Amino acid sequence: MDLFFFVLFATVAVLSAISVVVQRHPIASALSLVGVMASLAVLYLALGAEFVAMVQIIVYAGAVMVLFVFVIMLLNAGAEERRGRSLTAHLLGVPVLIAFLGLICYFVQREFANAGFMKFGNFTGGSAQSIGLALFTDYLLPFEITSVLILIAILGAIVLARKEMD
């Protein structure tokens, strides 16, 4: 059952990811990205990390992507035109892609050659409580620094928006 769901949603995730790149209309791309996020959330859920799965949907699919779609609609972006690709893209595109994938496969094989398979549902550290404990004990400093970083980003956005208005 777990394997079935894994294969199903992994396939959906990969197909949606390809669709993000291939689609010509920005809204279609953005919605494909939502599909990627949602199927990733299902994979988290299958692994037993239910809190992360729900936060994935709330934050990425529900907030970030809605904002993307909103901006695309606001700017009324049309379907992009297909231009001829440059010579370098034609010549190097496929070989570089194959080399990149090969590198990833090589490193995964080298690093995790002896690793066992992940059993679905074996992971028990996915509850809200254990994540909260980890955040406020082991990872307190990175957590606080991230919050300051986000605050700086918010202030920057406000400053930039102010300048537009004046």
Added chain:
Amino acid sequence: MAFYIISLIKIALVAFILLTVLAYLQWVERKVIAHVQVRMGPSRVGPHGLLQPLADVIKLITKEGVMPPQVNVFFYLLAPFLAVFMALISISVIPFGTQVTIGPWTTQLQLTDVNVGILFLLAVSSMGVYGVALAGWASNNKYALLGGLRSSAQMISYELPMSFSIASPLLIAGTLSLRDIVNAQAGYNFGFLPKWLIFAGPFPQVISFFVFMIAAFAETNRIPFDLPEAENELVAGFHVEYSSMTFASFFMAEYANMVTVCSIATLLFLGGWHPLWPAAYGSNFVAPAILFIAGALCIYHGINPARPFDRYTLPVFGLVFFGLTALMLFPPVIPVLMPLFWFLAKCGFLLFVFIWIRATLPRFRYDQLMGFAWKFLFPVALLNLLVTGLAVALGH
């Protein structure tokens, strides 16, 4: 195997009841608004217009679906499907009552008890905005696009105060499972005051409750926050180009969302299925008493009819009510029906408030709507969360 069969039966029952309730909620809304405005409301189809929802459904199904030219067909058809799917799926984690035991089988009155139930509801409701936004965009109509844009901006803005107001009761209950949250509200202070989170706990969640309800009005696009479909500015807003069943889908989604947010408010703040006062003081007799009074009123008006056909219809209703009264007094079913009654009563009251406010308040202006969310509601929810956190921390 028994688990799957019981689950299938429960799903069928809940789906049937929910869809019926959605249809009749619209009848109730039309009747209530009519009576607030001193009108009759639907009264032609069936006694007191009771068959009006059926007539509406038949009309909507059999009407021709008109698709305007130059729409983006895929997204145009996807949007109503998304809206209604996200609205209906959220009912699957809501607990209606305690458990039922029939013979060897015991089951909870809930489709599935997810241990992150409340987060699931938030996730699904945040996905619901895609239906509205896409409908506005794919229709290729400037009014629809404006409606869709307004709706996404409004839903993003009001999701923040809503999440913060949900977070404070969660802090007190200390769990994300809806069933456990309700169980945490069992019992009474001083023997009579219920330990609902709106009354009790280290810090009563009154502010949180009101912030949640206000945000809920905005999230469901109801008056006074129905800017996405403001008739006098945008014709009908995001669903202006929809007809027949696609239009009905948006309608259904709106009412299903109303039912969902009322259920969440009941579960988080109003103690779920726990009665207003202890059973020792006779809270088990409220439901039979209300039903008996309703039955007696029906019989009385049936004997002294205001309209000719009342002579035949009202006594039938009266007998139905008397039958329900007898059922509510039947001891073996009391542990199941009483929690269900209290849950439905609170939910129904909140739904009535939704309709009541629609009949009372005018619509906000768009800048007022945004200013209210960001400058008032959000700070209040944040402060409430901080104070609640402090109270919980001191209580430990």
